Amino acid sequence: xxxxxxxxxRFAMNCVIIQFFHFLILNLKIFSLLRKNEKEAHSG
Amino acid sequence: xxRVVVLGAGIAGHTSAMYLRRLLGKEHEVLVVSPNSRxxxxxxxxxxxxxxxxxxxxxxxxxxxxxxxxxxxxQARAVTFYPDENYVMxxxxxxxxxxxxxxxxxxxxxxxxxxxxxxxxxxxxxPGRNRTYSVCSYTHAExxxxxxxxxxxxxxxxxxxxxxxxxxHPKATCQGAAFEYxxxxxxxxxxxxxxxxxxLIWLSNEAELGxxxxxxxxxxxxxxxxxxSELVQLVFEERDIEWILGAGVYKVEDGxxxxxxxxxxxxxxxxxFAMLIPAFSGHGFKxxxxxxxxITDKLFSPKSGFMIVDADYTPKPYEEWSVDDWPExxxxxxxxxxxxxxxxxxxxxxxxxxxxxxxxxxxxxAPPRTGMPSGIMGRLVAENVVRLIxxxxxxxxxxxxxxxxxxxxxxxxxxxxxxxxxxxITMFPIVPDYRRYPDTQGRDxxxxxxxxxxxxxxxxxLLHHMFLYKAKMKPFWWMIPE
Ligand SMILES: Cc1cc2nc3c(=O)[nH]c(=O)nc-3n(C[C@H](O)[C@H](O)[C@H](O)COP(=O)(O)OP(=O)(O)OC[C@H]3O[C@@H](n4cnc5c(N)ncnc54)[C@H](O)[C@@H]3O)c2cc1C
Numbered sequence: 001x002x003x004x005x006x007x008x009x010r011f012a013m014n015c016v017i018i019q020f021f022h023f024l025i026l027n028l029k030i031f032s033l034l035r036k037n038e039k040e041a042h043s044g
Numbered sequence: 045x046x047r048v049v050v051l052g053a054g055i056a057g058h059t060s061a062m063y064l065r066r067l068l069g070k071e072h073e074v075l076v077v078s079p080n081s082r083x084x085x086x087x088x089x090x091x092x093x094x095x096x097x098x099x100x101x102x103x104x105x106x107x108x109x110x111x112x113x114x115x116x117x118x119q120a121r122a123v124t125f126y127p128d129e130n131y132v133m134x135x136x137x138x139x140x141x142x143x144x145x146x147x148x149x150x151x152x153x154x155x156x157x158x159x160x161x162x163x164x165x166x167x168x169x170x171p172g173r174n175r176t177y178s179v180c181s182y183t184h185a186e187x188x189x190x191x192x193x194x195x196x197x198x199x200x201x202x203x204x205x206x207x208x209x210x211x212x213h214p215k216a217t218c219q220g221a222a223f224e225y226x227x228x229x230x231x232x233x234x235x236x237x238x239x240x241x242x243x244l245i246w247l248s249n250e251a252e253l254g255x256x257x258x259x260x261x262x263x264x265x266x267x268x269x270x271x272x273s274e275l276v277q278l279v280f281e282e283r284d285i286e287w288i289l290g291a292g293v294y295k296v297e298d299g300x301x302x303x304x305x306x307x308x309x310x311x312x313x314x315x316x317f318a319m320l321i322p323a324f325s326g327h328g329f330k331x332x333x334x335x336x337x338x339i340t341d342k343l344f345s346p347k348s349g350f351m352i353v354d355a356d357y358t359p360k361p362y363e364e365w366s367v368d369d370w371p372e373x374x375x376x377x378x379x380x381x382x383x384x385x386x387x388x389x390x391x392x393x394x395x396x397x398x399x400x401x402x403x404x405x406x407x408x409x410a411p412p413r414t415g416m417p418s419g420i421m422g423r424l425v426a427e428n429v430v431r432l433i434x435x436x437x438x439x440x441x442x443x444x445x446x447x448x449x450x451x452x453x454x455x456x457x458x459x460x461x462x463x464x465x466x467x468x469i470t471m472f473p474i475v476p477d478y479r480r481y482p483d484t485q486g487r488d489x490x491x492x493x494x495x496x497x498x499x500x501x502x503x504x505x506l507l508h509h510m511f512l513y514k515a516k517m518k519p520f521w522w523m524i525p526e
Contacts, residue, residue: 005282013497016462022499026468030503033450033470033491034525037416041424041444044372 049150053078056386057156059422075116092185159324168296199238205316210247212320214292227457257409292407308402351384367447385421419526466500
């Protein structure tokens with residue numbers, strides 16, 4: 001059985017300030033994946 | 045002078061055409077043949093399906109763009125292939141020439157015709173019939189929203205309803221899109237204060253939640269490791285969404301869906317609204333040699349109808365599958381001047397474990413080829429064609445398989461600058477590589493992550509604008525990755 005989200009997790013998911021930092025991290029993660037894809041496609 | 049013909053102006057074909065035009069000199073011709081007059085950013089159809097976006101926001105007309113950029117365009121569909129003589133027969137679908145056929149010659153052919161939405165494979169399944177809908181095209185998504193908004197009005201008057209969302213065929217794929225739609229429908233029903241009157245059901249051919257046609261995945265969520273099945277279960281439990289797994293839908297009647305589950309039991313659910321993704325197949329193209337002999341099996345897989353490329357199609361059991369089975373150059377082995385990027389290529393096998401029900405029905409997801417890899421393949425193929433044109437047939441061609449590229453799926457779970465949310469999943473590689481990543485179920489956890497929250501919605505919104513900017517070939521479009 002999966003756990004339900006805690007009150008704090010639910011707050012963090014919707015808090016604009018916390019999510020702004022998550023947005024920056026997600027950008028980093030996704031753009032590094034895009035770059036990795038590009039590197040792989042040009043090295044094969 | 046060379047002539048490159050691109051069939052299809054979806055993510056793969058349009059990306060190929062853009063790069064061909066950018067990289068090839070003006071003496072070479074790039075011609076796109078596609079029945080759609082507008083380019084559509086398909087991932088945003090979800091937002092059309094809940095009334096948050098219009099077709100004007102997710103599509104744009106192709107002809108003016110192609111004219112401006114020096115790309116030839118025919119609003120037509122490919123019908124028959126003559127690979128020995130390097131031409132395809134196409135049939136116009138609009139304008140004065142509607143219904144007429146024309147011979148289109150090529151030096152290089154890029155078949156990026158994507159999937160046929162094979163509604164016929166499931167009895168009674170067709171968008172707008174029997175209360176079932178689809179979000180696979182913007183017109184389907186518009187119909188879905190019209191029906192859903194009418195149902196919402198009835199719910200406001202006190203009606204209770206059942207909504208079923210998921211897979212409309214035992215071997216359908218694109219679970220990510222249906223997952224995204226169910227979460228958006230849930231969000232919309234809550235926003236309108238009618239969620240408590242609705243039983244919302246996820247109906248899928250996946251054996252486990254979070255399989256997504258890629259055999260599920262271990263991922264990093266924050267600092268913890270979590271399986272995609274746990275993440276999806278958490279999301280569904282939070283949202284009070286029921287789920288039925290291992291379900292092979294075989295028939296739809298007015299407000300009734302019939303399916304068999306992996307244990308061999310047959311079931312029927314009554315519903316008021318359903319969005320069920322159909323099976324995907326090839327378009328049923330035929331190919332002929334110089335003497336009129338049927339050589340369809342040299343170009344297209346008899347099983348799926350998709351184009352045969354440089355994959356290893358030798359049948360083997362799941363335990364023996366490897367990333368090496370997957371194609372790298374998307375090039376037909378019999379006709380090296382023909383390529384098939386995106387959904388148009390025949391995969392060697394599925395990614396999820398094949399399963400049969402007790403009665404022998406095959407119930408498991410077909411392999412997805414999502415937008416990101418389709419764009420990468422489209423570009424790779426274009427660059428290889430440019431190498432062949434500039435350096436001749438011995439040019440070194442680059443290759444990258446789905447075992448060496450990753451994908452991102454941002455499943456929007458609510459629209460709104462402050463109230464939106466999304467489940468962001470990135471994975472690398474798409475096809476698990478158990479040799480390279482033996483301890484993490486075939487995936488690199490530095491690039492395989494899960495996130496749930498408002499930030500994902502912003503990310504999806506940003507990508508919507510970024511990829512449409514790129515598709516419109518606005519200044520420096522080529523700096524934006526696929
Ligand atoms: C609702 C939805 C949401 C999605 N969300 C995401 C997402 O968030 N992220 C993601 O990565 N992927 C997503 N996908 C998947 C993504 O849209 C596909 O992977 C992608 O569109 C595949 O690109 P393609 O070019 O191979 O095929 P398509 O985009 O289907 O393009 C095929 C083209 O071929 C044309 N064509 C068809 N028949 C012929 C013919 N006979 N002759 C010539 N041309 C023809 C079509 O008109 C079309 O232009 C989603 C899919 C759906 C349905």
